[in-house]
Amino acid sequence: MASVVYALCALTSGLCAVLLWRAYRASRARLLLWSSLSFIGLACNNLLLFIDLVVVPSMDFSLYRSLVAAGSILVLLLGLIWDSN
Amino acid sequence: MTPAPLSDAVRRFLTDAVGSVERLNLLLFLHRYPTRWWAAQALAAELEMPADMVQTHLEHLSARNLLDVKIAESVIYCYKPGREELSALVEEVARAHYLHRDDVVAVLAQRLTGSARLFADAFQIRKGKRDG
Numbered sequence: 001m002a003s004v005v006y007a008l009c010a011l012t013s014g015l016c017a018v019l020l021w022r023a024y025r026a027s028r029a030r031l032l033l034w035s036s037l038s039f040i041g042l043a044c045n046n047l048l049l050f051i052d053l054v055v056v057p058s059m060d061f062s063l064y065r066s067l068v069a070a071g072s073i074l075v076l077l078l079g080l081i082w083d084s085n
Numbered sequence: 086m087t088p089a090p091l092s093d094a095v096r097r098f099l100t101d102a103v104g105s106v107e108r109l110n111l112l113l114f115l116h117r118y119p120t121r122w123w124a125a126q127a128l129a130a131e132l133e134m135p136a137d138m139v140q141t142h143l144e145h146l147s148a149r150n151l152l153d154v155k156i157a158e159s160v161i162y163c164y165k166p167g168r169e170e171l172s173a174l175v176e177e178v179a180r181a182h183y184l185h186r187d188d189v190v191a192v193l194a195q196r197l198t199g200s201a202r203l204f205a206d207a208f209q210i211r212k213g214k215r216d217g
Contacts, residue, residue, distance in 0.1 A: 018209075023207030031200045032207055083200055 003054040010046035013039050036081020041072025090185040091192065098174045099192045102149045106193050107134065108142045112151065113182060115164035116175055122161040151175070 017039035024032035043069045052061035087097055091099075103109045114132060115123065126137050129136035144163050146152050150167035154160060166172040 019210070020138060020204075020207045023203065027203055029203045031201065032203060035207075 003050065006046060006050040006054060010043055010050055012048050013043035017043055031083045033081055034075055035080070038072045038076035038079070041068055041075060045069040045072060090157065091186050094174060095177050095181055095216065096192050097195050099179060099189065100195075102151070103178075103193065104145075105142075106190055107138070108145060109178070109182070109189070111139065112146055112164075112175065116177055119164045122155060122157075122163045124159045124161050125183050126159070128162075135166065140165075148156075160203055172190070 008072035017036050020039055021030050022028075024036055045065055048061050048065045048068060052059070052065060099109070103112060107113055111128065111132060111134075114128070123131075125140040126136050126208065128134075128143070129139040146213065147154050147162065150171060151164070152162045167173060178189070211215035
């Protein structure tokens, strides 16, 4: 059951990234660019989670997963700060 | 149908370079005294705004090439757009602010909700007709 949830999280984040990118292409609003990049990172994070816990449970990817997640949030944070300026 | 009182250039300038009503008031105040140099403290007293906020707004406007900056006893600012187009835009904004103040304020207010609306609209998979 947990593996289904991990996979769905990755798919949902990926879908969000695609929708945000599509909206960015249409409007050229910077916030949407940063949000899209951030969701791409979150999708990668969820994919790594799936690989880590389901595909190759013998290996520990937690550090890489955390770094990708932190980077994604940082991108979104920088985008929000830049947009508010 | 009445024509839009604000040109696209003015709308873009308001949302991209000005961004808030407070900053607009500051810019128009400086524009009114184009030869006078101001310290943030003096402007804060004149406009009845907190000095640190005025300082932030002055830095924002300087970064957008709208003000000249000099270091005297403190950092002082003077209205001096770096390009002729910028000067013309500020003139147009000042005129619009005089004649259509509600519209100018509405553009700045919409900017605050604009990003949030774009973000929300991004998740509309089917772009259907919307009311309003």
